[in-house]
Amino acid sequence: MNNQEASKVAGVIAAVGTGNLGQRLCTLLESDIRFDMSCAYLFRFDQPAVLLHDGYKGMVPAKTLSAYLRGGYLLDPFYVACMNQHPAGLWRMSELAPDSFFSSGFAISPDLHPCVSSTHGSLVEELGYIVPLQPHTAIVFSLMKAQNHGPFADGEVRRLQTLTPVVSAAFEAHWRLRPEESAEAADKPRSQLESAFVDILQGQLTDAQRYIAKLLLQGHSNASIAHLLGISEGTVKVHKHNIYQRLQISSNSDLFRLFIEYISQAGR
Template structure:
């Protein structure tokens, strides 16, 4: 480790517990990893996502960040992985995302997903560290690269992997400095209140399936998740569409986003 690296680590340690932690995390990457945006979020079950480091560099509208924090985060694979106690460490978005995620309403919505590009079908390369603080509470530090800049290459990913112990330990310590309101309400609940509110007229089973559909799961993926046949999923899907008086996934997504927008007023 050279003097420059030692200085970067020293600055990072000094920033633990302060609002400057994000920029110093990014400082570890200077000249080694190319990226267009970065962010650090605090995720808690059924609580608004909290942006602790805004490294979007002015490329994302405030209204988009607000919509994401109010409820859009519920469809983010990093949030879902964090709440399902997916192993911590460094993960590509594509490793966490359900099979139909990149064609889902969330992934292509410029008003909800704070990504570099919202072109339909575009897979923005996003890579991030998941650090669990306690049950259904995690910090996620992620980096995003625009479509025109390609994916993170092998050397960049290898460097980020080598940083995992340092980044994880730093974020764990940072979590100790966060306010002690981290304990989440409704610890036994399996469905966030936004899903219950938007899909209240459905049965519990139908709400669960609607949630998985919104998060980007196909019928086959839902069947695998729930241990039921794909035919049963289709029946539930047909029935929940009838109850909601809709006829497509796009309408289901608009209904959910409309609920989030109304709740934020």
């Protein structure tokens, strides 16, 4: 480690427990890695997401970021991975996303997803560090690259992987030094945001149908849902038909529209 890199690591250490941690980590990483945006979120089950670091550099409209924080994050593969106790470390969005995610309403909606991380004509590629803090609580620190700059190169990914212990230790220490955030997570009554995921369907669908609707919104195909639930694709199709019929809709796009309407009402 040379003097310049040591100075940057010292800057990260000094920023732990402050609002500058994300920026100091970016300063450490950007000497070797080309990225265009960054962000860090605190994700907790049935609690609002918290934006810990805004490195969007004004490239994300305030309306989009607000919609994401109001509930759009519930469809984010990084959030879902954290709630399912996914292993810590550096992950590509594409490694976490369901099989039909990149053609889902969430992935292609610039009004809900701050970084539109799709390989199908997207604006960016996203890599994220998952830092588990306690059950159903984690921080995700993400780096995003514009499509015209190409994907993250293998050498860049290897370099980011070598820095995983630094990023993880920094955010773990940050969490311990932010007692107000820890107390809020432990003591605040659940906002039921995870449950509200399908509140728009309450009274209209069975529990099984609501869960399948949730998987559809997250970007799972019929085959993926069948595999997860241990049922046949034919049974999934029957469930989908009944879901559409009960909600008086005809497609996954219509289901996503209902979710968008719910998120919009939550902000009023």
